[in-house]
Amino acid sequence: xxxxxxxxxxxxxxxxxxxxxxxxxxxxxxxxxxxxxxxxxxxxxxxxxxxxxxxxxxxxxxxxxxxxxxxxxxxxxxxxxxxxxxxxxxxxxxxxxxxxxxxxxxxxxxxxxxxxxxxxxxxxxxxxxxxxxxxxxxxxxxxxxxxxxxxxxxxxxxxxxxxxxxxxxxxxxxxxxxxxxxxxxxxxxxxxxxxxxxxxxxxxxxxxxxxxxxxxxxxxxxxxxxxxxxxxxxxxxxxxxxxxxxxxxxxxxxxxxxxxxxxxxxxxxxxxxxxxxxxxxxxxxxxxxxxxxxxxxxxxxxxxxxxxxxxxxxxxxxxxxxxxxxxxxxxxxxxxxxxxxxxxxxxxxxxxxxxxxxxxxxxxxxxxxxxxxxxxxxxxxxxxxxxxxxxxxxxxxxxx
Amino acid sequence: xxxxxxxxxxxxxxxxxxxxxxxxxxxxxxxxxxxxxxxxxxxxxxxxxxxxxxxxxxxxxxxxxxxxxxxxxxxxxxxxxxxxxxxxxxxxxxxxxxxxxxxxxxxxxxxxxxxxxxxxxxxxxxxxxxxxxxxxxxxxxxxxxxxxxxxxxxxxxxxxxxxxxxxxxxxxxxxxxxxxxxxxxxxxxxxxxxxxxxxxxxxxxxxxxxxxxxxxxxxxxxxxxxxxxxxxxxxxxxxxxxxxxxxxxxxxxxxxxxxxxxxxxxx
Numbered sequence: 001x002x003x004x005x006x007x008x009x010x011x012x013x014x015x016x017x018x019x020x021x022x023x024x025x026x027x028x029x030x031x032x033x034x035x036x037x038x039x040x041x042x043x044x045x046x047x048x049x050x051x052x053x054x055x056x057x058x059x060x061x062x063x064x065x066x067x068x069x070x071x072x073x074x075x076x077x078x079x080x081x082x083x084x085x086x087x088x089x090x091x092x093x094x095x096x097x098x099x100x101x102x103x104x105x106x107x108x109x110x111x112x113x114x115x116x117x118x119x120x121x122x123x124x125x126x127x128x129x130x131x132x133x134x135x136x137x138x139x140x141x142x143x144x145x146x147x148x149x150x151x152x153x154x155x156x157x158x159x160x161x162x163x164x165x166x167x168x169x170x171x172x173x174x175x176x177x178x179x180x181x182x183x184x185x186x187x188x189x190x191x192x193x194x195x196x197x198x199x200x201x202x203x204x205x206x207x208x209x210x211x212x213x214x215x216x217x218x219x220x221x222x223x224x225x226x227x228x229x230x231x232x233x234x235x236x237x238x239x240x241x242x243x244x245x246x247x248x249x250x251x252x253x254x255x256x257x258x259x260x261x262x263x264x265x266x267x268x269x270x271x272x273x274x275x276x277x278x279x280x281x282x283x284x285x286x287x288x289x290x291x292x293x294x295x296x297x298x299x300x301x302x303x304x305x306x307x308x309x310x311x312x313x314x315x316x317x318x319x320x321x322x323x324x325x326x327x328x329x330x331x332x333x334x335x336x337x338x339x340x341x342x343x344x345x346x347x348x349x350x351x352x353x354x355x356x357x358x359x360x361x362x363x364x365x366x367x368x369x370x371x372x373x374x375x376x377x378x379x380x381x382x383x384x385x386x387x388x389x390x391x392x393x394x395x396x397x398x399x400x
Numbered sequence: 401x402x403x404x405x406x407x408x409x410x411x412x413x414x415x416x417x418x419x420x421x422x423x424x425x426x427x428x429x430x431x432x433x434x435x436x437x438x439x440x441x442x443x444x445x446x447x448x449x450x451x452x453x454x455x456x457x458x459x460x461x462x463x464x465x466x467x468x469x470x471x472x473x474x475x476x477x478x479x480x481x482x483x484x485x486x487x488x489x490x491x492x493x494x495x496x497x498x499x500x501x502x503x504x505x506x507x508x509x510x511x512x513x514x515x516x517x518x519x520x521x522x523x524x525x526x527x528x529x530x531x532x533x534x535x536x537x538x539x540x541x542x543x544x545x546x547x548x549x550x551x552x553x554x555x556x557x558x559x560x561x562x563x564x565x566x567x568x569x570x571x572x573x574x575x576x577x578x579x580x581x582x583x584x585x586x587x588x589x590x591x592x593x594x595x596x597x598x599x600x601x602x603x604x605x606x607x608x609x610x611x612x613x614x615x616x617x618x619x620x621x622x623x624x625x626x627x628x629x630x631x632x633x634x635x636x637x638x639x640x641x642x643x644x645x646x647x648x649x650x651x652x653x654x655x656x657x658x659x660x661x662x663x664x665x666x667x
Contacts, residue, residue, distance in 0.1 A: 011534070021503060021530045023459040025555035025580050027562065167465055173456060180458045185581040187557065284503040284530065285456060297477025298505030299455040 012201020091383030118309030119151025121195030196239025197316030200287030211245025422633030426476025452501030519546030584634030
């Protein structure tokens with residue numbers, strides 16, 4: 001790769017992926033959004049406001065932490081954790097919600113809606129809505145409402161209305177469907193804050209641009225702390241926003257390997273997983289063409305993962321493209337392996353990761369020992385595990 | 401000229417408005433659909449829109465979502481829908497059939513295979529909710545080669561430029577969605593629809609069907625005065641949902657509703 005990476009094209013295509021696959025009613029509001037996004041991305045005042053919020057409200061830059069004890073125990077590469085778990089609200093999601101909410105305010109929208117899986121994006125959206133005084137409705141699959149009760153309560157405290165979605169598989173994809181139905185009904189006053197790098201153009205590019213703060217910081221920090229670029233990047237991939245946020249600033253640094261970790265659930269061979277890049281095929285859902293889990297009739301297959309945030313049958317179109325061109329490698333980690341990653345980080349470094357991020361930790365367990373000690377892996381610690389205490393306690397058979 | 405264009409032209413000459421029912425194929429059972437199609441034709445409908453069940457019907461309200469879920473319990477996918485359409489065509493060569501659904505089933509089948517199979521089943525039009533003109537050229541060209549019309553949706557916020565775009569790629573008719581929202585939602589503002597149709601008609605010669613919010617003979621009659629076609633979906637499917645233990649009664653109520661609409665539209 002000698003040419004600079006410039007995806008997507010002006011129509012939002014990453015090769016055959018991405019695009020604008022939505023019902024007609026959404027065409028005008030999406031055009032309006034795209035125009036605003038293109039405009040404010042170049043507006044120094046907007047950028048200054050965003051930067052100030054990221055610094056003083058979110059707490060950026062987030063540390064790049066050298067996990068020395070864990071690295072030594074694995075006996076291979078030096079592991080550096082990008083600590084997105086230390087952000088306000090506990091995950092990388094807020095990098096994007098702040099950006100989109102500031103855009104919503106400038107566009108004169110008074111109501112924001114969002115979908116959420118694990119609840120991290122919902123909490124991040126409810127948080128910024130509270131701060132800006134905007135009405136906020138969060139759509140969440142009924143199954144997820146049950147397994148992420150703490151985050152549901154947080155969203156309600158923050159003044160959001162949480163709608164439990166009872167249709168389909170009652171998880172993240174159904175929450176997205178319902179949010180799209182809301183948007184199509186209330187387009188005039190409503191801004192839809194999509195939480196991942198999926199959806200119709202410009203969402204995949206826009207969410208990415210707000211999340212690349214992760215990779216831009218990590219690159220500077222790594223150069224500063226270790227004196228060189230990392231050899232590998234590891235991040236979990238559901239929709240793929242923390243992964244693309246970390247990967248994107250390194251795409252032109254061709255010696256930096258990138259590993260996106262999908263959720264293999266009970267195991268790819270069981271069919272009960274959430275790994276479209278590893279075991280799916282290209283199709284169209286939720287406004288973009290990408291790898292999906294669908295059957296021979298094109299119906300979307302129900303997914304499975306212990307982590308609600310990875311429990312989604314699609315993936316951001318840019319990941320589909322990075323897979324096809326071979327720039328990033330996509331691997332998968334089962335529920336059981338993810339728990340090993342969870343315990344490893346908790347016990348070796350005193351950091352409790354989210355179950356989503358635990359997938360990246362689990363892959364690091366495999367990868368680090370295969371690399372020499374003078375090489376570096378940056379792992380995205382995309383969120384903290386507080387929200388998963390109920391799931392973990394249940395898994396361990398403990399009542400809390 | 402396509403069967404759809406012929407039908408629309410004949411109706412125009414007769415100064416009648418097309419009555420276009422939408423049903424979800426396979427709802428509540430696969431056996432229910434074919435006899436219902438024939439009964440609807442006997443009740444005076446002009447074109448039938450066949451809903452292809454999809455697991456994630458993002459633009460549909462609760463009524464059609466539930467219909468999709470009932471049909472999917474019987475694994476009623478695109479391939480079986482095409483089988484039923486082909487079976488209908490064996491005894492009815494006159495009534496145009498339009499497939500309405502979402503893009504993913506077509507993507508997975510492949511555009512060329514879909515065009516071939518839809519052509520073989522003698523389908524007349526395809527309306528794909530999440531395939532706007534921006535992304536539709538490849539699929540529309542393949543369908544056109546099989547003499548199948550690509551039908552687009554127009555929304556209350558579509559401007560003249562959009563209409564012209566659809567006029568270029570689309571054919572058969574354009575389907576004006578009269579409210580911002582999902583299927584089965586909202587209430588119809590006839591004056592608003594009339595004003596909007598004037599703008600649309602200034603930018604295309606294609607016939608315009610109007611749907612979303614058509615519930616009964618009164619709304620059908622009002623829409624018939626300003627549009628070339630009246631589309632009714634959720635109101636029919638509600639009859640199925642209300643009579644799941646008695647599909648014959650559901651069919652009877654659907655036919656009664658369509659008959660009353662037909663009479664009101666023709667009077």
